[in-house]
Amino acid sequence: MRKILIFILLFIIIASNAQTQYSRVKINLRDNTIKKLVAYGVEVDHGIFNPGKYFIGELSSSELKKIKSAGFEYKVMIADVQKNLLAKNEEIVTRDNDNCWKNPKKEYKIPKYFHLGSLAGNLT
Numbered sequence: 001m002r003k004i005l006i007f008i009l010l011f012i013i014i015a016s017n018a019q020t021q022y023s024r025v026k027i028n029l030r031d032n033t034i035k036k037l038v039a040y041g042v043e044v045d046h047g048i049f050n051p052g053k054y055f056i057g058e059l060s061s062s063e064l065k066k067i068k069s070a071g072f073e074y075k076v077m078i079a080d081v082q083k084n085l086l087a088k089n090e091e092i093v094t095r096d097n098d099n100c101w102k103n104p105k106k107e108y109k110i111p112k113y114f115h116l117g118s119l120a121g122n123l124t
Helices: 002-018 034-039 061-070 081-102
Strands: 022-028 048-050 054-060 074-078
Touching (some): 022 061, 022 081, 034 061
Antiparallel strands (some): 022 054, 022 074, 048 054
């Protein structure tokens, strides 16, 4: 019975963490300090910090709620960072595959006396 209860609790914890959405946010720091942002529990060890002006970073939805309740001015630059990165990666993979592998721009001539080596194609 205990094992089932532990398993259910573990599943709920994992499922709740899987729903976290991250956004790229620019936080205005003209009227506030970075120390005040840290005091509200926002991680600022990663991102772009311009003292006295702004902080740009990827924040979770719970961190966004904290800065909103604290009264910080912010602008959401990218609403869902994960979807944005997946779309960029898909674009790169598609572009590279189409341009490089399917339609090579240049045909290279094989030298007249070229041959592969005897050890898996390598020279010995």
